[in-house]
Amino acid sequence: xxxxxxxxxxxxxxxxxxxxxxxxxxxxxxxxxxxxxxxxxxxxxxxxxxxxxxxxxxxxxxxxxxxxxxxxxxxxxxxxxxxxxxxxxxxxxxxxxxxxxxxxxxxxxxxxxxxxxxxxxxxxxxxxxxxxxxxxxxxxxxxxxxxxxxxxxxxxxxxxxxxxxxxxxxxxxxxxxxxxxxxxxx
Numbered sequence: 001x002x003x004x005x006x007x008x009x010x011x012x013x014x015x016x017x018x019x020x021x022x023x024x025x026x027x028x029x030x031x032x033x034x035x036x037x038x039x040x041x042x043x044x045x046x047x048x049x050x051x052x053x054x055x056x057x058x059x060x061x062x063x064x065x066x067x068x069x070x071x072x073x074x075x076x077x078x079x080x081x082x083x084x085x086x087x088x089x090x091x092x093x094x095x096x097x098x099x100x101x102x103x104x105x106x107x108x109x110x111x112x113x114x115x116x117x118x119x120x121x122x123x124x125x126x127x128x129x130x131x132x133x134x135x136x137x138x139x140x141x142x143x144x145x146x147x148x149x150x151x152x153x154x155x156x157x158x159x160x161x162x163x164x165x166x167x168x169x170x171x172x173x174x175x176x177x178x179x180x181x182x183x184x185x186x
Contacts, residue, residue, distance in 0.1 A: 033058045038075075038088040040067040060087075072097050079103050089137070092125050099133055108132040 037048065037060050048062050063085065066074035072094050078084040079101075090098060098104045111132045115123065122136035144165075146158055154172060159165040 032056075035060045035086040036063055037061065038063050038065050038071070038085040040064060041089065068094075075103055076101060090134070095126065095134055096128065099128055104133045106131045106133065107135075111135065 035058065037044075039062055045062055048060050052059055065078075065085070066088075068089075068091050071088070071090050075084060075088065075090075075098060084103070095104065108131050111118075115132075118136060123132070126132055126134040126136050144159070150172065151158060151168070156168050156171055157164075159168045
């Protein structure tokens with residue numbers, strides 16, 4: 001079976017993520033490992049089926065217990081109740097809250113072997129105080145669209161850095177009728 005490119009990429013990231021989680025486990029026996037994976041992504045069941053087939057000693061069960069909008073609350077509740085998932089997807093924006101609340105492990109040593117295979121900008125999204133707290137995923141190229149006429153009218157050069165973007169955003173605030181969306185993620 002040929003999988004779509006996105007599914008293949010997800011499979012590879014899942015392998016890295018699960019590998020890191022397994023290596024982070026304090027004590028692994030030679031028995032079959034059972035993991036629960038909270039995920040809301042489409043086609044993840046296909047990815048997990050391939051994983052389970054190729055890794056008979058590590059069985060992963062997908063749970064759709066939470067989506068992106070409620071993941072922090074549900075993970076916190078599951079942690080408090082003593083039954084959090086072994087692996088989960090979270091948004092980059094939610095990761096700091098989970099770290100502060102002690103819900104995310106430091107997986108720096110486990111990610112070290114693949115560190116150089118991950119673009120620095122992606123690594124930075126999951127690195128806090130020098131520790132790696134997740135496997136980056138969903139690092140699609142970002143684009144900057146702008147209106148040449150508006151920037152020319154305001155005598156603003158198209159920004160090339162976050163700092164320049166911030167300055168440009170401050171300058172165009174004077175024209176809220178012309179601006180519909182401005183975000184520059186870190």
